[in-house]
Amino acid sequence: MESKQPILTKRDYFITSIRSYLLQSAFNYTAYQGVSYLNVIFPALRKIYHNDQAKLKEVATANLEFYNTNPHMVPFVTNMQLAMYDNGQDVTTARSIKMAMMGPLAGVGDSIAQFGLAPLFSTIFAGLALDGLGFAPMGYWFAMILSLLVLRLSMGTLGYRLGTSAIQSLSDQIGRVSEAASIVGVTVIAGLATLFVKAKIALEYTTILDTGEKQVVAFQTILDKIMPNLLPVLVTILVYYLLKKRNWNTYQLLFLLFGIGIAASSLGILQ
Template sequence: MESRKPVLTAKDYLNVTLRSYYLQNGFNYNSYQGTGYLFVIFPALKKIFKNEPEKLKEFAMENIEFYNTNPHMLPFITSMHLAMYDHGEDVEDARSIKMALMGPLAGIGDSIAQFGLAPLFSTIFAGLAMDGLSFAPMGFWLTMIISLLTIKLLMGHLGYKLGTSVISTLSEKIGQISNAANIVGVTVISALAVTFVKAKIGIQYATTLASGEEQVVSIQTILDKILPNMLPAIITIVVFTLVKKYKWSTYKLLALLFALGIGLSYFGILV
């Protein structure tokens, strides 16, 4: 993109931050939060590309892709993302930053909200409720709402400040930063893929040792010694190819994976 004069104000970034509450409203198994993400930033996109309807359409389509992060951390991502658009940075550089922040901030946000604030406040207000304080359940609800809103506002402000300062001071190195972010993003997604994709080869065979003792050898054990998690990685690459190159839908992929999983498990090839 060509350099452009920024048009977004602090009020626009605040509006996008508050709209992050709508992130999950468009959740689906094709793009996860992709539809919601576009809805959150769309007013800001309309302002940036006010007189460029074709670019607005192009950038809207770019942001309806798969996305999945913690809703409370989202304002940090959207603020940086929009700051790059607003300053005319390349769309691929902005996308790399957006995708790289997805995984790490999802983990941080989940830890803070679900394993930090929720257990802490539930313990406090549960104790108060057991002591007979009728306001305790409402107190827990209000405390969580205020805490999470504070996090959203803080993340939105930090993303805006960091995004604008980075662009103004490192504008010539945005490409390098984007490449580094791309590497981080790919590393995180690769780690998630081999962790959550479960597939093992169930084929075994018996062999007789020199001592005359019979030993059962597992193909999966041999593969793990050559390259751990080889099968999950292959499945992930095949699925990615079907989606990226052949434009398969989520439902078509699920039907294929269900059929292969059931069929290969029935014949003992997979376990």
Template sequence: MASRTPVLTKKDYAVSVLRSYYLQNAQNYGNMQGTGMLKTIWPQLRKIYKDDESEFRRVAVSNLEFYNTNPQPYPFVSSLMLAMYDSGQDEDDVRAVKMALMGPLAGIGDALSQFALAPLFSTIFASLALEGMTFAPLIFIACLVAITFGVRCLMGYLGWKVGTSIIDTLSDQMAAIADIATTIGLTVIAGLSVSFVKVNLALQYTTSIKGKTQVVAIQSFLDKIMPYMLPVILIYFVYWLITKKKWTVYKIILLLLVLGIALSAIGLLKP
């Protein structure tokens, strides 16, 4: 992608921050926040590529892919992306930044909004409500809205500042950042997958040792060979359906639901 003269103004970036509230619109299992992400930056992309309809369509479609992060720090991503698009950076570099920041900002945003601000203010204003302050819930909502809006504005400003001041330096490091983020992300996802995916066989057999009858569960036998063997097999099966058979998330959910109910009903799996 050839470099170009930037056309976006500070107002355009400010508008993109306000449009960040669209991020979770149309959230679905297929691309999560992908549709909302495109909607947040649509007018700015249209302005950047106003003279190149084909390039606009290509960039727009590329931003419909899977994305999932916390909405509060998200404006940092959108502002940085817009700055890169506006300066003519390559699409692969923009995508690398977007994906590299998704996980870290999700963790920071969740910790801030769900585990810091919400518990803090709910404790304060719940106490006030119990003491008879009838409008305490309204103040609670107002405080959360004001603070999270301030976080969005700050993150949007920082994204614009980074994108317009050190864009060249950041682009040089993008491949390394993407590789590190990918490695960490895959490691975390692999650990979470086998922890949350449960596949337990209900099969068992009876054996007699020294005159004593014992019931041996097949699942315990498999666990001794390789812990989490069945969850790993299931994960790879789903991966195969997505990558090779091009199945949608909805078809996979329906298949797993039917298989889970059927195999549990016939006594093969533990319900």
């Protein structure tokens, strides 16, 4: 799609960055942050598509989906995505890049906020508290608030600058960028599936060796030698099929997986 004259200003991107504090306000187990994500960017979307209500509805619906990333990093995603919309990029292209950044930014944001800033400031202000300084607890609180605010605004500015400059210089190659982002996203999800989806066969049988000793052979051991992590992959494919083809929601999937897990475990099929 050809680029168009931008409508949003730096003030709009700044407001969107501040609105990222609302990201957890409508968290649910169907879309996670999806509803709030749309709420964060909706004023900017309404400004972009103020003359095209049908397009506004299409873009809003496309962003009303599952999303889950670190709240402090989300301004980077929202501002880059808005820059793409504002420059006339299509919904599919913007969505591919948005989803591809979800996983990596979650890890980066958690590392900075929970394993970087929090331990740093807690160490500093805990030492001050032990020295008898009464402002230390409030000092820790203010330090965290200010540092995370700076982080959000910095991510928002970076997303805006990267989005506008990248789109202007790569307007003819944005399709390739989108395809690359999709590949990254699929790779991350595939890796997570093998690590976090737990499904193992509990069945085993006993063989008699030439020495007369009994040897217990587990089906899971044999399966791992043929194709490691096959069951987690099959479970992931089943969930994807039910979500995309049958339009199941999260609660239906949870009941199904709980039912299969309890039944198979009770029968000694899975462990």
